[in-house]
Amino acid sequence: MERIGMSQEERDWLVWLKRARDGQMTQRLAAEKMGVSERWVRRLLAEMKEKGDGVVVHGLRGRASNRRIDEGIRARAVEIMKTPDWHDFRPTFASEQLAKRHEIEVSKETVRQWMMAEGLWQSKGRKVQEVHQWRPRRSHYGELVQWDTSDHDWLEGRGEPVKHLVRMIDDATSRSWGRFVARDGTRENMGVLWEYVTRHGRAVDYYTDRDSMFTVAPRPGESKEQQRQADRLTQIGRALRELGIGWIAAYSPQAKGRVERSFLTDQDRLIKELRLAKVKTMRAANEFLEKEYWPKWNTKFTVSARGTEDLHRPLGEGFELGSALSHVEQRIITNNYTFSYYSKQYQIAREDVQAGMKRQSLRVELWLNGELKARYQGRYVKIDECGVKPSPASKSKPAKAGRKDHNAGGKSQWMDGFWDKPSPPLWQLIDQ
Numbered sequence: 286m287e288r289i290g291m292s293q294e295e296r297d298w299l300v301w302l303k304r305a306r307d308g309q310m311t312q313r314l315a316a317e318k319m320g321v322s323e324r325w326v327r328r329l330l331a332e333m334k335e336k337g338d339g340v341v342v343h344g345l346r347g348r349a350s351n352r353r354i355d356e357g358i359r360a361r362a363v364e365i366m367k368t369p370d371w372h373d374f375r376p377t378f379a380s381e382q383l384a385k386r387h388e389i390e391v392s393k394e395t396v397r398q399w400m401m402a403e404g405l406w407q408s409k410g411r412k413v414q415e416v417h418q419w420r421p422r423r424s425h426y427g428e429l430v431q432w433d434t435s436d437h438d439w440l441e442g443r444g445e446p447v448k449h450l451v452r453m454i455d456d457a458t459s460r461s462w463g464r465f466v467a468r469d470g471t472r473e474n475m476g477v478l479w480e481y482v483t484r485h486g487r488a489v490d491y492y493t494d495r496d497s498m499f500t501v502a503p504r505p506g507e508s509k510e511q512q513r514q515a516d517r518l519t520q521i522g523r524a525l526r527e528l529g530i531g532w533i534a535a536y537s538p539q540a541k542g543r544v545e546r547s548f549l550t551d552q553d554r555l556i557k558e559l560r561l562a563k564v565k566t567m568r569a570a571n572e573f574l575e576k577e578y579w580p581k582w583n584t585k586f587t588v589s590a591r592g593t594e595d596l597h598r599p600l601g602e603g604f605e606l607g608s609a610l611s612h613v614e615q616r617i618i619t620n621n622y623t624f625s626y627y628s629k630q631y632q633i634a635r636e637d638v639q640a641g642m643k644r645q646s647l648r649v650e651l652w653l654n655g656e657l658k659a660r661y662q663g664r665y666v667k668i669d670e671c672g673v674k675p676s677p678a679s680k681s682k683p684a685k686a687g688r689k690d691h692n693a694g695g696k697s698q699w700m701d702g703f704w705d706k707p708s709p710p711l712w713q714l715i716d717q
Contacts, residue, residue, distance in 0.1 A: 298341040306330055354391060362389050362396070363403055370560055376400055378554060382561070422457050426590045427597035429456040429533075430488040431544040434469045437552055444565025450551065451477045454544045456492070457590040460583050461547065465570050471498050471520050475610045476653055482528070482606065486597030490531035492541055500534060520612055527609040529598075612651040618642050623671060624649070626657070633659070634667035
């Protein structure tokens with residue numbers, strides 16, 4: 286047999302085999318040089334008597350691989366990837382969706398080669414970027430949860446607008462939960478926090494940006510010591526304190542990089558999956574998150590924490606989660622046992638009146654479902670609306686501009702829409 290078609294490795298193999306055959310070297314040494322077992326050398330020497338030099342040439346040389354994918358399957362896959370809904374798919378995600386939706390099981394590298402051959406994908410060289418020193422993960426599940434919102438056109442203009450995804454991701458494991466909400470406000474974020482606590486328990490700390498939902502802006506000329514002594518809290522800050530949950534502020538997007546990077550994955554994968562599922566409403570989008578996306582995310586991207594303990598803590602017995610996660614303000618009880626709240630007057634029921642109540646502070650809670658409650662010295666009292674407080678006559682003196690930060694003198698948007706219509710069940714309200 287001619288040796289012209291042999292590779293260099295096959296030529297070397299032939300040299301070692303002939304030396305072993307002629308007794309110029311041992312079979313063990315030939316096996317070491319060829320990188321095979323001694324038993325395989327003996328087998329090749331036996332076949333060499335019949336096949337001659339061709340014993341070192343692979344049997345499939347010049348023939349199609351037994352693992353070659355049928356051309357019809359390739360053509361079907363390429364046709365699917367050329368449809369408009371797949372126009373921005375990358376090889377890895379395309380490979381997953383071909384298997385899930387069309388039962389075409391091929392590797393991501395095979396899909397990559399198909400896409401490149403059809404002009405559907407162009408490989409790009411990686412650029413050297415500035416390296417950011419990553420903060421190591423926390424040790425335990427529930428030790429630290431990163432909390433943020435991504436503003437994006439999640440439904441790509443289909444149906445009703447869905448712009449805000451509130452996400453909570455565990456720092457140690459990357460286990461995630463979140464909801465689409467109508468707007469990125471205190472009420473909606475409290476709703477997502479309520480559901481997280483109900484499902485998983487109370488995390489040790491939350492890590493957020495310095496949005497006005499979480500922190501009160503310092504007053505002009507105020508020192509850090511004065512800020513600390515004032516201890517001003519937003520509604521979410523107060524709620525976290527009442528829940529016994531710590532809060533840590535991030536001073537840059539890189540500081541909360543885990544949730545920021547997860548949003549990049551969402552903006553690639555989630556948008557495409559919502560498109561393929563033909564989702565057009567916020568309610569349907571949240572159902573898709575709960576039943577499809579989060580289970581798959583947590584299976585694919587969750588890692589094991591270094592510590593085995595789950596540091597989430599249950600709520601104490603009898604603790605009112607709705608009380609903590611509500612809009613809370615203090616009111617003074619008048620001499621006739623009434624108080625005003627947003628231009629309305631409320632009367633404390635006679636059976637709940639106590640001696641010494643007059644001119645005392647009353648905690649008023651507006652719950653997420655729109656229910657108004659009042660609590661005096663830790664006990665709820667029954668209240669009834671008794672009329673609308675008349676608006677004072679307007680004065681010529683210009684009003685002082687209110688501060689825009691929460692709970693610091695500015696007009697809050699918390700009450701917007703509460704009195705317009707009856708509130709839906711609690712977990713439906715964040716879909717509104």
